[in-house]
Amino acid sequence: MISIDWGAFALVFGISFAAAVGIVVFYALGLRLLSAGSPDDTGDDGAVVSGTRGARPLAATVGGYACLAIGVAAVLYSLYLIIPQFH
Template identity: 40%
Template sequence: MSIDWAALGQVFGVSLAVTVGIVCLFTLGIVGLSRRPQTQPDGTAAVAAAGAPAPTALARTGAYVCFGLCLAAVSYGIYVIVA
């Protein structure tokens, strides 16, 4: 029995890169949907109140695109495993 170390390393590298990419996309989606902290008049950050402004439409759209790309990547991975 022989192990093709080059192929094993290639699989490890690609899986690591895809995993980090999906985690980064999901993180960007969460950041896009999170609320911004309000600032006080002196410029310091204040704790966001319950009435803090919601994220802008562009941030929400970008977050949904990130979540959609995550869903597509996971769905493709499941398809490849099953097929």
């Protein structure tokens, strides 16, 4: 009779879910940081700022690209773990 190790299954599920959520969060945060200063960005009062595009702060640019790089690195590392020819 085959027995399932439910503890190991739950562990794999939990880590996979956390990794997927982490990749999505970093991607979304990177896009948000890179869109800072765009015409559809909201002002301090929550109203949509109309007019020309403002300059994106350097910290937002660096942070946005860093978040996207973290997501890309996580995807590449997961492919490295999945494909046996890379080992």
